[in-house]
Amino acid sequence: MTTSLAPQTDLDPMRTPAAAAAHRIASGTAAPDDSGGAPALSVRDLVLEYPDGERGVLRALDEVSLDLHAGTFTALVGPSGSGKSSLLAVAAGLVPPTSGTVTVAGRELTGLSRTERTGLRGREIGVIFQQPNLIPSLTAAEQLELSVHLDRDATRADRKAARDRAMALLERVDLADQAGKRPHQLSGGQRQRVNIVRALMASPALLLVDEPTSALDRERSAAVVDLLGALTRDEGTATLMVTHDHEFLAATDRTLNMVDGRLTD
Template sequence: MITLDNVTLTFPDGDSRITAVDHVSLSAPAGIVTGITGPSGSGKSSLLAVAATLIRPDSGHVWINDVDAATLTRNEATALRRDEIGIVFQQSNLVPSLTAREQLLVMAELGGGRHRHRDLVRARADELLEAVGLAKHGRKRPAQLSGGQRQRVSIARALVNNPSVLLVDEPTSALDQDRGAEIIDLIARLTHEQSTATMLVTHDLVHRGALDTLVTVVDGTITDTDVPATTQLETAGVQ
């Protein structure tokens, strides 16, 4: 689980400061996709950056499991991000010279895979490529893959170290509506299967049906939270 508790983030603007995130409290339970939407400039990406420990908030707490990431040093935050957080950016940001499978193997190495048996690391990479529908494309490099396929590799790469938290920033911005819907559905399915706590920023409400919860952010503040009744019951353990 990831919980933001009364988080505020500001940026300098001349002699004053601009508030990007204004006293936000938000929780994303394991196995649930929490969507974050709102107009451009509303603070969505800033909120995700705080959750990812990429930016330290001015005040408040960022609980990732039992660790308050807002109190960590830069090196400690880097280690927590490596071990517990998977991040999917708007662009796939794949290494051009590496195959799809190698993208995952390198991430596993950076995340401590060197301490695991190589066969286990390779099996995890193959498992995830299968899960995202790319089992037959593992030897292809990014230039040989479509935009949707590259984003699928990015999702698999984010999950290779079994993170407890998955943070996704506008993953469909460069895709057409059909490919975008496939990516959102894939993230939702893997969230449920892998029991990750997922926060997903999107501006496109056509994907609402795939999200368990939808939070609306305006001017850095949560203005609305939409939780379907079925999700409330499942979160409470009622089937």
């Protein structure tokens, strides 16, 4: 991948991920997609083992290989304890694998320091948890802008870019008129939509979603899954969603099954 020598890009490594993303959006210097169709996520021969008392070792992931491409929405299903959450954690750079490789947006996570993994996660990986975990005192717009406002290196232009990006995303999910409301003033479905677009603030290459419909009724669940599919295509991200709701799989492009740490189509 060719690195631009423009001054704006040179400053990015000195910024926190939130400020760097906002700065690239504001200045129009976001790197073009010159990956030649390379996967947003590439996992090869991934093994994750844990100590397991008398049994010695528990193999949570067993020789997993997987490619996810930009603009595709993939569902991951399987029984509890099959390794789904372990795969999300390793793909997010939260847990180092025992062996194998994980590459996100062309950058291999294996061998990176914790600080480097955190930086990559801030730039290229969005994570959506089961519960929105919104901050009670912040408005919907402030939830999205928070990371930039906490960044002491963020400039006025960074903060304006973050505000513009937040409002554009809230409008995309029909919440622009709710931007000034706090979580207790929003419905469960609205809170989950804020949760979703918060994960998209930095325009990540990879979006990892853990059971987004677990606390929603059927109608809201269907709407959330449809929204994830639309945002995946509109934003050009690669989305991997862990779910137990098989009735909504038609909204995805592909379904993978995980059993005993192994993947099958």
